[in-house]
Amino acid sequence: MGTVMEAPMSNQDKAPAGVLALFDDVDSLLDACRRMRDAGYTRWEAHAPFPVHGLDKAAGIKPTVLPWIVLVCGLTGTGCAMLMQWWMNAHDYKYLISGKPFFSVPANVPVAFEMTILFASFAAFFGMLALNRFPRWSNPLFRMPEFRRVTADRFAIVVDPADPKFHAGAAFLGEIGAKQVLPVPADPSPAKFPVWVHMVGSLVTMAALIPVALIIRAHYVTSPNPPIHVVPDMDFQWKDKAQTSNPTFADGRAMRKAVAGTVSVDADVDPNLLSYQSGKSTMVDATGTTYRTDFPLPVTKELLALGEMKFGVYCAPCHGGSGYGDGPVHQRAMALETAGWIPPVNFHAETSLALSTGRLYDSIVNGVRGNMQSYASQLPTAEERWAVVAFIRALQRSQNASTSDLPQGMQPKEIK
């Protein structure tokens, strides 16, 4: 490494790598720079231990393109962030959060902002390194003990041999106030890497490709072995799964039978309450199925109140509070123009009014044509289900009433 090696004496035959002139203070450096610039020198550098105010102008240094690089990278950061968020949350794996749109700019601003800054900062840092050709660990200047104080408290001008006026440089530098003028010894190390470096390098590169190749292979090849669990988390637990054996028990079964005397939840339920296909009165509907048309239990005020409550919780979101099929879920689907949306049934349509009580019960227990799910688990007891059926009936009555439904003596009089 150039930084550690001292200059060996064997490079006397090589042409010098430049000429170094030392200055004691910043004013003489600036003055010398102006004279170098005006004398038409083009390939030279002024070195100082701190950023010298006015040096750019004195040495004729043009403004750097760095800001433009940063601008482009910053904008790339914004674009990448937006694209990433759109692709990840609105395209590849859609997140539905409180019914908000999948992609909206405000929610994506913080990440876009941070990525803009990140990309721009990388550009500023690495752009600065690249423009300055850093890292450059080997530099003939580092071999000169005289140069060492230039990063502490002295100043220097170094002229490159490529400068057309290089031959006159040393003398000119002396004229314009340099305290000391020295040739920069050429770099004694060979310009090319030795062959073994190439060989070892290519071997290492090839070895490094092996794991990559294995990973790529694993992506395409299937294996009969179970996956390797580095951290098993809760994949393996000390418990028995269904239909397995366990020698602890005399019968060897992991699944135990119910303890003697256990009572099933619906053991005592009147079979009449659970039946929706046979009852006191029945009918055969358009699909040819037989349904009961009566209620297996008395319809009381309490039953209707229970039905109203359950209907409000489980049915109204789709079918609407009054049963017109206009609940908020339906309205939202309309607003989003959801493709393939099947509207919930309007309970006051001709066909719905014709549905038997048994059919309504069936809809709750078994769902509807695969388009509405079963609500059997939300309404676990037969009483609750019949309560909802009774409430639907009451709704239908209320929305399709005629004056003749009013009690005797309360009928409105005709206004003449």
Add this chain to the structure above:
Amino acid sequence: MTDTAIKGVPAEDDPRHRVPLAKPGTTLTSITDIVAGIPERRATPKAWYVAFAIALTLLGTLGAMIAYLLFTGVGVWGNNNPVFWGWPIVNFVFWVGIGHAGTLISAILFLTRQNWRTGVNRFAEAMTIFAVACAAIFPGIHIGRVWLAFYLFPLPNQMQMWPNFRSPLLWDVFAVGTYATVSLLFWYMGMVPDLATLRDRSVHKVRRFAYGLLSLGWTGSGREWSRFEKAYLILAGLATPLVLSVHSVVSFDFAVSQLPGWHTTIFPPYFVAGAVFSGFAMVVSLMVPARQFFGLKDLITINHLEVMNKIILVTGTMVGYAYAMEFFIAWYSGNPYERFAFVNRAFGPYYWAYWTMVSCNVISPQIFWFKKARRSIPIMMVVAVFVNIGMWFERFVITVTSLSRDFLPSSWGYFRPTAIDMLTFAGSFGLFFTLFLLFCRFLPMVAMAEVRTMVPEGKPSHGHGHGGSHE
């Protein structure tokens, strides 16, 4: 200066005169000797070893606590229903907050041309990076199954799903990640010329190699400086909105949720002010012993400390204003839950934490209205330590009081930390000080190149305009 003194104002208080930024008589050579002399010292001072041993012990404690946590589970902490965000999040916000002073000093004060920053910026930036490193640990271990920490990042995974970009917790990952990266770049880049100085002064081959590697081949040429300064300016410009965004985003973790006491719009500015406040307090409490110990008094003068104390006073008062405004808004909103949350904060079961916070953060810095106090080392040390304590309590109060009184009174609870909580927090100081002591020992603690421009020798033509017949 030819203008006459203002009547009744002592010369050193005249706003038209800048306070000297380094002790008069400081030269390019003496700056280099003082600053580079510290890492070059042959014998490491005994006190350094003692401090380092303590720091390493604490660091070991941190490691042991984390290992215990990993093998046992988050049940080792006091976090439990309803307070699922206990000390780990309090500590996270505390450390991130401290990490704000560095970039603020480097970036915002650079853009506003506050030249006094040159003496202290390197130090503060280093502190920032170490504080952010401490902060990053806590959310990492707080996720429970640490081996799944990569879920925090948008990486392809076997579930074929992506993180939710509407979550402030994810914004946090980006904000803190960006902040840590940019602070590191800023710090390192600023250090490159100084590392070159160390390289060129080193006698020992290993040192010359190490500093040579780190200084990337810096020669201090005009073009290098020109690009370097442009890059520095750009990074400062980028870091300024960044530093303001980071604690704003951290505050969103709270403000975006619907909890009374958290769901307020004042959070972002209030958090940023608090962060700057705690960061400066930390800088002062580290700077005072460091300048004493390493003989940096000529470069980091009492004037520097005084300016920092002024900032502590300003930001402390801003924080006090925010505390008051939170109460006012809670009352003014008419929202009974919000009102309850705040009455409960000040007079509920955590009243002791609340009033510790108010006394440390609002009352104690008020002493800095007096110039004598601002320039007194013992007073500023006491206040700085108080502020650090107070700011930790602020985060505790915000996190725990709101969570412990959630919407279901039946699940209300009282949070109690465990010994593991406390040792983990103490251990995080171990990490901080270990890194810090290594920095003090091996890297240039003061930005030499910048301070050089502050002494007469570093100013072309000694301030008499840019004379030069060739311009």
